[in-house]
Amino acid sequence: MLVLITGGLGAGQESFARSRFPHLAAVPDIPERVRALMEEGKDPLRQTEQFLVSGKAANAVVLTREVGDGVVPADPFERKLRETTGRVNALLAEASDQVFLMTCGVPLQLKGIPGPLRGAQGEQGGTWSLVFLRHAATKGNREHRYVGTTQEDILAEERAFLQELSGRAVPFLPAGFDPDHADLFVSPMLRCRETAGLLFPGMRQQVVPDFRETDFGEFEYRNYSELKDQPGYQAFLDSGGEAPFPGGESRMQAAARVTGAFMDLLHTGALHRSAVLVVHGGTLMTLLSSYSRPASSFYHWQCDNLAGYEAECTWAGSGRPVLQSIREVRLHV
Helix, strand or coil: CCEEECCCCCHHHHHHHHCCCCEEECCCCCCHHHHHHHHHCCCCCCHHHHHCCCCHHHEEEEECCCCCCCCCCCCHHHHHHHHHHHHHHHHHHHHHCEEEEEECCCEEEEEECEEEECCCCCCCCCEEEEEEEEEEEEEHHCCCCCCCCCCEECCCCHHHHHHEEEHCCCCCCCCCCCHHHHEECCCCCHHHHHHHHHHHHCCEEEHHHCCCCCCCCCHHCCCCCHCCCCCCHHHHHCCCCCCCCCCCCCCHHHHHHHHHHHHHHHCCCCCCCCEEEEHHHHHHHHHHHHECCCCCHHHHCCCCEEEEEEEEEECCCCEEEEEEEEEECCCCC
C-alpha cells in the first residue's frame, strides 16, 4: 500500500504517519528531495516514476508539503523547484492508494477508503472479536523444517481429527459466534485453506495473499540438522533470528506485508463483528507482536499447530488497532 500525506509546514504529517501507518516505511520531505535532485542536475519526475515501479513503493508512506500557495518566487530556480515539486506531488497522489491532507494536525482523507477504522456497527471505536489460529500440522512441521513457500497437505491424522470436530461447537470461538455473520480469512497456502475448510465447513474463505508465511529463501524446507554446518545459517542464529533469510525475506519485510494486509481489512470494512484468521506461525506472531497490549516480543507468541490466540481488537484512536484481553486457545488437549 502506498500512502501520501501532504499539508503545510508543521501541519503534523510526521506524527500522523507514525501513529496511523507504523507498518509502512516512511519517505520524508519530498520538497527537499526534489531540491537535492535538481541541484544535482537530475530529473525528479523521472526519479519519482522509478520509485513508483520499484518494490519500495509497495509499502510506503510518503510525506510532502503543499507548495503552490504564496508569492511566486522571483528566482528562476525557485520557481522551477516549486512547479516541479507540485508535479511530483501530483504524480505521487495519482499512484497512491490513500491521500491525506493535514490541517492544524487534523487529517482529511482525499483519496481511498474514507474515514477511520470502523466498528461492528460502523462507529468509531468499535470492537472486534478475533481468533488467530495456526494451521494443522504438515510433514515439514513435524520434521521441524522451515515451511514457507512450499505447498504441503496437512497430515492424515490432523485431517481425521478435524473431520471428527466438523459440525461440532469449536470450544475457543467467541461467545455468540455466528458462522452466518462472521468472517473467515485465510492464507492462500494449501495447509491453511485445508484446515479452514475442515474446521468451518460451509463458511466462505476469504483469501488474503499477504497473510502467507515468510519466504525463508535458502533455508526453505530444511531443518537444523541440515543447516547447522553452514556459515550463513550460523550467522542467522547468532543474530537471534533478526537477520534476513538468505535469498528470502527479512523480518521487517514480512512484517510490513502482514500488518499492511491486516490494516487494509480494517480500513476497507472487510472485517465485521467477529472473525477467524487461519494463518501461519510467523503471520500470527507478527500480528500479535505488532498490536498486542501489553506488548510482547515476536517469539513470545510462538504456538503449536491448531493453537493460537483469541483477542479483542479495538480502535485506539491514534490510527492503530490494539489487541487486548488475549487468551491462548488450542484444539489439541
